[in-house]
Amino acid sequence: MKRLLRRHICELALLAVLIALMGFMASRSEHFLTRDNLFELSRHLAEAGILACGMTLIIMTGGIDLSVGSLLGLAGIAMGYAWRLWGAGAAFGVVLTVGVLGGALNGLLITQAKLPPLVVTLATMALFRGGAMIISRAEPVSDFPAFFEWFGQGDVAGVPTQLLLWLAIAVVAALVVVRTPVGRYAAAIGDNERAARFAALPVQRVKLWLYTGMGVLCALAAVVYTSRFATAKADAGMGMELQVITAVVIGGTPITGGRGTVAGSFLGVILLGIVRNGLNLAGATSVVQEIILGAILIVTAIISRRVAVRLSRA
Amino acid sequence: MNRILGMLASVAAAICLVGCREEATTAPSPGGKAGGKAVTVGMMPKLVGIPYFNACRQGAEEAAKELGVRLVYDGPITADVNKQAEMLDTWIIRKMDVLAVAPNDPHALAPTLKKAMKKGLSVLTWDADSDEDSRNFFVNQATYEQIGYALVDVMAAEIGGKGDVAIITGTLTAANQNKWMEQMRKRIADAHPGLNIVAVKAPGEDQDKAYQVTRDLLRAAPDLKGIFGITSVALPGAAKAVQDAGMSGKIAVTGLATPKDMRKFVDDGTVKTVVLWSPVDLGYLTVYAARRLADDGKLPEEFEAGRLGKITRVGTHILLGPPLRFTRENIARFDF
Numbered sequence: 001m002k003r004l005l006r007r008h009i010c011e012l013a014l015l016a017v018l019i020a021l022m023g024f025m026a027s028r029s030e031h032f033l034t035r036d037n038l039f040e041l042s043r044h045l046a047e048a049g050i051l052a053c054g055m056t057l058i059i060m061t062g063g064i065d066l067s068v069g070s071l072l073g074l075a076g077i078a079m080g081y082a083w084r085l086w087g088a089g090a091a092f093g094v095v096l097t098v099g100v101l102g103g104a105l106n107g108l109l110i111t112q113a114k115l116p117p118l119v120v121t122l123a124t125m126a127l128f129r130g131g132a133m134i135i136s137r138a139e140p141v142s143d144f145p146a147f148f149e150w151f152g153q154g155d156v157a158g159v160p161t162q163l164l165l166w167l168a169i170a171v172v173a174a175l176v177v178v179r180t181p182v183g184r185y186a187a188a189i190g191d192n193e194r195a196a197r198f199a200a201l202p203v204q205r206v207k208l209w210l211y212t213g214m215g216v217l218c219a220l221a222a223v224v225y226t227s228r229f230a231t232a233k234a235d236a237g238m239g240m241e242l243q244v245i246t247a248v249v250i251g252g253t254p255i256t257g258g259r260g261t262v263a264g265s266f267l268g269v270i271l272l273g274i275v276r277n278g279l280n281l282a283g284a285t286s287v288v289q290e291i292i293l294g295a296i297l298i299v300t301a302i303i304s305r306r307v308a309v310r311l312s313r314a
Numbered sequence: 315m316n317r318i319l320g321m322l323a324s325v326a327a328a329i330c331l332v333g334c335r336e337e338a339t340t341a342p343s344p345g346g347k348a349g350g351k352a353v354t355v356g357m358m359p360k361l362v363g364i365p366y367f368n369a370c371r372q373g374a375e376e377a378a379k380e381l382g383v384r385l386v387y388d389g390p391i392t393a394d395v396n397k398q399a400e401m402l403d404t405w406i407i408r409k410m411d412v413l414a415v416a417p418n419d420p421h422a423l424a425p426t427l428k429k430a431m432k433k434g435l436s437v438l439t440w441d442a443d444s445d446e447d448s449r450n451f452f453v454n455q456a457t458y459e460q461i462g463y464a465l466v467d468v469m470a471a472e473i474g475g476k477g478d479v480a481i482i483t484g485t486l487t488a489a490n491q492n493k494w495m496e497q498m499r500k501r502i503a504d505a506h507p508g509l510n511i512v513a514v515k516a517p518g519e520d521q522d523k524a525y526q527v528t529r530d531l532l533r534a535a536p537d538l539k540g541i542f543g544i545t546s547v548a549l550p551g552a553a554k555a556v557q558d559a560g561m562s563g564k565i566a567v568t569g570l571a572t573p574k575d576m577r578k579f580v581d582d583g584t585v586k587t588v589v590l591w592s593p594v595d596l597g598y599l600t601v602y603a604a605r606r607l608a609d610d611g612k613l614p615e616e617f618e619a620g621r622l623g624k625i626t627r628v629g630t631h632i633l634l635g636p637p638l639r640f641t642r643e644n645i646a647r648f649d650f
Contacts (some may be wrong), residue, residue: 029408034407037407040403040407044396044403140421140423149425209390228425229421230422230424230425233419233422238394276400277400280400280401280404280405281408283386285360285388286391287363287391
């Protein structure tokens with residue numbers, strides 16, 4: 001038991017900070033700890049949460065994917081237009097295809113052309129967003145049938161649909177990290193890529209799979225996002241990559257890779273959301289919120305780092 | 315290390331405590347009760363921190379004080395519909411009486427606004443509209459037609475009715491900006507066919523980007539005769555670019571922006587006429603309409619709005635009045 005605790009001390013420390021923050025937010029507003037509020041909040045976080053699952057694995061390999069927000073936008077708008085032209089079935093097919101192709105593009109450029117992930121995804125971030133703008137000529141698509149709203153606005157037995165989707169994906173991602181070879185290889189690649197290659201690990205294949213998988217997650221997030229707003233728009237997901245990466249790093253996955261924690265990323269997304277939500281309910285203005293968010297991020301990062309240092313010394 | 319940590323933690327805590335109190339900009343007074351309790355109006359601009367919306371806030375606070383209404387005025391720091399939805403969700407939970415929102419996207423915010431209406435809150439849109447069935451009323455500054463026509467007429471008069479013109483707008487999803495452009499095109503087709511729109515740029519609600527985009531435009535389209543800046547950050551950005559390029563007076567620049575921002579450009583001739591309405595009055599009217607809506611549950615075809623007098627409602631649109639034109643003669647009189 002003690003070993004389990006020590007191994008997950010990072011996540012537990014984050015959980016403690018999260019609980020403390022929740023307590024504080026609850027004291028500032030009676031509406032905070034209500035089921036209504038927390039469920040509504042989860043709707044806002046689900047897209048970033050889903051993306052964070054994939055981002056964790058990518059960052060574990062020492063890589064990064066800045067194009068997730070743009071790919072979400074591209075997939076979403078493609079889905080919108082496909083729906084309008086060919087109907088629901090085609091739309092879902094198109095969104096997944098766009099996600100897979102976008103992710104694979106990143107993966108191929110990184111593994112075949114041997115370009116650094118930062119540079120590649122910075123470029124595809126612009127490429128995908130531009131593509132979305134061109135397809136749509138900046139005109140959003142809003143004529144979705146009512147049943148489509150189930151993904152982003154509906155619920156299953158009272159629990160928001162996207163929350164269940166997010167949890168399912170998080171569980172799968174956590175299992176991949178902890179129990180499958182892919183997870184172990186990802187960590188090894190991040191820790192020391194040359195050594196991993198000399199150890200005959202399928203480095204290129206793993207990376208390709210991870211970036212393509214990220215594309216699939218972008219497609220799923222695009223479905224949720226579009227459904228939530230009942231609108232497919234080219235600027236969907238703008239800036240989301242920053243939120244996702246921040247959450248992953250706050251969660252305890254080092255930006256240089258080598259190890260990772262999906263549970264940590266999960267908590268990271270919630271932490272960022274809780275702060276904003278709690279402050280909104282308490283009446284803090286937007287400007288103040290930004291300052292507080294920054295301060296909390298610094299404090300959390302420091303705590304996280306100190307715990308990690310203690311861990312490596314132990 | 316521990317000391318730094320402790321310091322940061324206490325600074326964060328202190329900011330939290332202070333920040334969380336800074337909210338209600340007007341406390342309720344005896345006159346503000348509707349059915350026994352104070353009326354709370356949640357008013358949200360497209361974004362906070364630009365002079366245009368600061369002016370709206372000024373008017374809103376003035377009206378809130380006169381009416382004894384509790385006004386919560388806040389919005390995201392970037393024109394992001396996602397952040398607006400997040401904030402509105404918390405306002406819905408806090409059970410405000412009326413939400414008055416300037417949406418960054420006419421369709422994307424509709425689900426959230428409909429949710430509010432379902433929960434019994436009244437919803438007004440102002441400055442920019444949302445889907446018809448997602449709000450009770452829309453407080454419009456002037457009809458889209460009046461604004462579009464005024465802009466085109468001003469430009470046509472300045473460049474002699476003929477020439478290439480460009481439009482710098484904000485975001486391509488903003489309903490009001492798009493409707494204005496639609497009316498501008500209509501006016502050109504009907505009355506000034508010699509005007510030719512060669513470019514429409516949307517650098518976002520960002521003055522620096524508007525500046526850069528205009529600079530590039532000046533180089534790319536040397537035959538340009540006129541530039542429209544149809545947002546309150548696009549016009550000053552574009553005007554500065556024209557000024558810096560040394561083309562003041564050679565290219566006609568006009569559009570929509572606050573007189574205070576445009577004063578220096580009007581004084582040196584870069585811009586001859588600025589079209590706008592009073593954002594202060596817009597904010598003022600919005601709060602008056604909100605209060606009336608909260609009290610009665612509906613709005614009559616004509617109602618009193620404090621110092622603005624009688625205001626008419628046309629369908630679900632509440633109109634402030636025809637647009638104002640600011641020129642060198644009158645611009646000094648306005649402090650917004």
